[in-house]
Amino acid sequence: MARRLSKELRQKELLRELEMDPLQTDEALAQRFGVSVQTIRLDRLELGLPEMRERARDLAEQAQQIRSMLISDLIGELEHLELGKSARSALTTEPSMGFARNTIVRGHYIFAQANSLAVAVVDAETALTASARLRFVRSVRVGERIVAEANVVSQKGNKHLVRVVSRVRGETVFTGTFIIVARAESDPTGRERA
Amino acid sequence: MARRLSKELRQKELLRELEMDPLQTDEALAQRFGVSVQTIRLDRLELGLPEMRERARDLAEQAQQIRSMLISDLIGELEHLELGKSARSALTTEPSMGFARNTIVRGHYIFAQANSLAVAVVDAETALTASARLRFVRSVRVGERIVAEANVVSQKGNKHLVRVVSRVRGETVFTGTFIIVARAESDPTGRERA
DNA sequence: GTATAATTAGGATCAGGTGCTAGGAGCTCA
DNA sequence: TGAGCTCCTAGCACCTGATCCTAATTATAC
Numbered sequence: 001m002a003r004r005l006s007k008e009l010r011q012k013e014l015l016r017e018l019e020m021d022p023l024q025t026d027e028a029l030a031q032r033f034g035v036s037v038q039t040i041r042l043d044r045l046e047l048g049l050p051e052m053r054e055r056a057r058d059l060a061e062q063a064q065q066i067r068s069m070l071i072s073d074l075i076g077e078l079e080h081l082e083l084g085k086s087a088r089s090a091l092t093t094e095p096s097m098g099f100a101r102n103t104i105v106r107g108h109y110i111f112a113q114a115n116s117l118a119v120a121v122v123d124a125e126t127a128l129t130a131s132a133r134l135r136f137v138r139s140v141r142v143g144e145r146i147v148a149e150a151n152v153v154s155q156k157g158n159k160h161l162v163r164v165v166s167r168v169r170g171e172t173v174f175t176g177t178f179i180i181v182a183r184a185e186s187d188p189t190g191r192e193r194a
Numbered sequence: 195m196a197r198r199l200s201k202e203l204r205q206k207e208l209l210r211e212l213e214m215d216p217l218q219t220d221e222a223l224a225q226r227f228g229v230s231v232q233t234i235r236l237d238r239l240e241l242g243l244p245e246m247r248e249r250a251r252d253l254a255e256q257a258q259q260i261r262s263m264l265i266s267d268l269i270g271e272l273e274h275l276e277l278g279k280s281a282r283s284a285l286t287t288e289p290s291m292g293f294a295r296n297t298i299v300r301g302h303y304i305f306a307q308a309n310s311l312a313v314a315v316v317d318a319e320t321a322l323t324a325s326a327r328l329r330f331v332r333s334v335r336v337g338e339r340i341v342a343e344a345n346v347v348s349q350k351g352n353k354h355l356v357r358v359v360s361r362v363r364g365e366t367v368f369t370g371t372f373i374i375v376a377r378a379e380s381d382p383t384g385r386e387r388a
Numbered sequence: 389g390t391a392t393a394a395t396t397a398g399g400a401t402c403a404g405g406t407g408c409t410a411g412g413a414g415c416t417c418a
Numbered sequence: 419t420g421a422g423c424t425c426c427t428a429g430c431a432c433c434t435g436a437t438c439c440t441a442a443t444t445a446t447a448c
Contacts, residue, residue, distance in 0.1 A: 007425070023254055025404065036427050041406085051405055053247060053434090059254035060217055075302070099320075107323040108269070108309045112302035119301075126293075129301040132328045139322060201394070219435060230396050235436085245436055247403090 010035070011043050022055040075112045076148065083123035087150045089113060098142040105140040110166060114176050117150040118162040124182030130159070134176045144168045158182040204229070205237050216249040269306045270342065277317035278346055283307060285340045292336040299334040308358040308370045311344040316354045318376030324353070328370045338362045352376040 010033055017032070018024065026044070030037040044051070050058070076091030097109045111134065119127045140146060148166040155161070158181055166174040204227055211226070212218065220238070224231040238245070244252070270285030291303045305328060313321045334340060342360040349355070352375055360368035 022258075023251060027404080037405095038428070039426055042426080053250070053404070056247070056250040056254040057217060059257045060250040063253045063257035064216075102320065104320075104322065106310075107313075108302055108306035111305050111309070115300075115302050115305070126296065126298075128298065128333060129328075129330050131330065132326075134323075134326045134328070136323050136325060221435075232397075233395060236395080247435070 011047055014040070014043055014049075015047065018049065018055070022059060023052065025052050075109070075116045076146070078117075078120070079147075081120065083121065084155075085121070085152055087117050087121040089117050089120075089148050091146045091148070093140060093142050093144055093146065095142050103142040105142055105144070107136055110136065110140060110146065110174050111176070113146060113148050114150070114164040114166055114174060115178065117148050118164055118176070118178040118180055121150045121152060121162060122160045122180045122182055124158075126183045127160075127180050128183060130179045130181045132176055132178045134174070136174055138168075138171065138173045140168055140173050146173065148174075201237075205241055208234070208237055208243075209241065212243065212249070216253060217246065219246050269303070269310045270340070272311075272314070273341075275314065277315065278349075279315070280346065281311050281315040281344045283311050283314075283342050285342070287334060287336050287338055287340065289336050297336040299336055299338070301330055304330065304334060304340065304360060304368050305370070307340060307342050308344070308360055308368060309372065311342050312356040312358055312370070312372040312374055315344045315346060315356060316374045316376055318352075320377045321354075321374050322377060324373045324375045326370055326372045328368070330368055332362075332365065332367045334362055334367050340367065342368075 013033070014029065017029065024032075026037045026040045029040045033040070043049075049055075076089040078087065078089050080086070080088040091109070091113045093105045093109065095103075097105050099106060114134075115129055115132070118132075119129065146166050146168055148164055150162050150164045153161040153163050160180045160182065162178045162180055164174075164176045164178065165172055166176075207227070208223065211223065218226075220231050220234045223234045227234070237243075243249075270283040272281065272283050274280070274282040285303070285307045287299045287303065289297075291299050293300060308328075309323055309326070313323065340360050340362055342358055344356050344358045347355040347357050354374045354376065356372045356374055358368075358370045358372065359366055360370075
């Protein structure tokens with residue numbers, strides 16, 4: 001049974017190996033495990049692992065999704081926007097947004113949604129967050145859908161006071177008060193941020 | 195010159211097309227533009243664009259980086275950690291962290307680094323952000339390296355007051371005061387967040 | 389109408405695979 | 419000892435999405 005054990009072990013290692021670095025060819029993997037390329041192919045077949053090019057494509061697609069979802073200027077989907085007045089966006093939370101050891105969504109995703117919305121609602125070429133006060137009222141579980149609503153409370157000069165409330169199924173999970181500064185595109189001296 | 199113009203136009207379109215969806219083969223692109231595959235190849239050659247498989251690989255590598263960098267529990271690299279007392283982390287900002295229209299880093303990345311650090315410094319199984327006050331003192335440009343320092347100011351029961359200051363080349367760009375709540379792993383009733 | 393630029397076509401070759409067939413090594417069991 | 423089994427290796431034909439190279443055709447400019 002030493003043979004079979006070694007096979008099982010190799011396949012487990014193979015999984016770990018590909019998780020660490022998915023962009024390895026069968027050739028490289030074969031060398032790494034001291035077996036023939038065919039053996040690696042059989043292993044992949046048994047484990048249902050796709051070939052390197054597919055793995056690359058899958059990852060590439062993920063990257064695009066991540067890019068458009070998490071790294072877009074507005075995090076979450078914009079559902080409503082009345083410039084200078086109010087806005088609403090929805091964010092469906094994903095496992096990648098949670099802590100590694102539990103299913104609680106990490107605060108900066110909730111903040112990111114609220115902050116993006118606060119910046120978006122201000123009617124200006126460039127708007128940056130100057131300061132904020134946040135309250136995380138209740139923890140959010142991975143999979144829950146967060147609806148954030150932003151309202152411009154007041155405006156003095158280029159300073160906008162924006163209030164954001166985020167809810168999950170109607171229950172408030174987060175509130176934040178943002179001071180957003182509108183800045184002319186031509187003004188390069190950054191004194192504030194978003 | 196209509197031909198040459200059409201060529202220039204096609205190459206511009208090609209760039210935009212591939213930016214939108216990089217996972218297209220020459221074949222598909224040829225059909226899309228109504229030209230032969232060879233023409234697309236020549237265009238790619240002139241524009242210095244890599245083949246589809248390379249594009250996929252590049253994206254895949256990015257995805258891995260994004261995964262490990264932005265979606266890890268601690269954003270930025272931990273440079274120092276004394277549990278319950280202080281911590282320091284560094285974050286080199288990337289183009290993907292900036293706004294689409296300028297090179298200013300968006301606030302939630304700065305917050306994410308600070309928030310992660312504040313949570314990490316608290317010596318507890320699970321620590322969640324309950325509330326925070328933030329000040330974005332100065333805008334950060336893409337490429338700048340942010341060093342965040344967190345100090346536990348006080349502790350009352352399971353509530354920790356953590357102060358975070360983020361600097362770029364010694365200059366303060368962000369300050370935040372976080373109230374972090376430590377929670378026993380066994381307590382499933384989420385009343386606070388991180 | 390001819391020079392020049394742009395496009396198309398064809399063939400050889402490559403990487404990194406799939407799918408299939410076949411053979412040998414190593415172990416178990418009777 | 420040999421049959422039966424799993425596991426590994428090997429070889430060959432084929433596929434996709436490319437490469438590089440040469441040659442021919444078409445469009446446009448002068």
